Amino acid sequence: MILDLKLLFAGGEPIKIDYTFTPESGIIDGCSPVKVTGILKSISSVIYMELNASFILTKECDRCLTIFERKYDIPVKHIVVNSVNNEDNDEFIVVEDMTLDLDELIMSDIQLTLPMKHLCKEDCRGLCSTCGKNLNTGDCNCTTSRVDPRLEALRSLIE
Template sequence: MSVEIIELNKGKSFKKEVSFIYNKDTISYDGEDISFVRPIAVSGDISSSGDVITLIAKVETELELTCSRCLEKFNYPLNLNLNEKFSFDEEIEDENIIILNNDNLDITEVVENSIILTLPMKKLCSEDCKGLCQNCGTNLNNQNCDCDKDIIDPRLAKLKQLFSDD
């Protein structure tokens, strides 16, 4: 959704309610396509005070992520609060203010960037996810495997001798 902010550019105090729902199929992040399970719902206000335009909004959606440990897909509900500041004045020295170069503010772009920024670094289907077996690739959440767990990297084999009980 794009908001025309010509009247906000004139330095007048102004407030406008923003509420919309839109569909997005996927979003690319870190070489991975992340799917949306539910539409993105945005509600809040856009206001102007002096040269600064403020967007305060709540964003709700649900994503389908891939677990970093077991590689299974899982749903990740996302509720985030936006508080973004914009200005047309390029001489403002506040690093938290985004400089605008036209009279339209694309809120969907701001929302999608915020969604990407709030994604967890390590995406886990659950805190106690066991992951995959390093040898056979079995998902250890679903079944156990018979692989030897004491396989040691040959470069570190001498260290094992230091800690042996013999």
């Protein structure tokens, strides 16, 4: 969505945002359409953007390779100005032609927020390095390769 901010910079009524867009393929693999809600309002010639981007990500777990879905709600908050002279600050978004490509901004915010690693759950046990069994579904028979750390401690006491 391309937002025309001319009226808002002139002190116009807040703009309510409620729309869904489909990200261009290749930006974030496995990303569902993104629902965007929130508001843009102008306060003394700068625009305050307070949005929420909601979507579902389908990923392969980096540890156990299971495909899983996770819902994300990412806040998209920015201060938008129409002149570089306002202040030199990285947190500001400068729109010199009074328009803003909202989809693009939201996608880059999402990219910055998403974790580097995708785990199906925080304590995912992954695959057995010997037999390849998914250890989240139960133990395998390769007991020799994985010694219980408590047993290990006992053993070192005895020795």
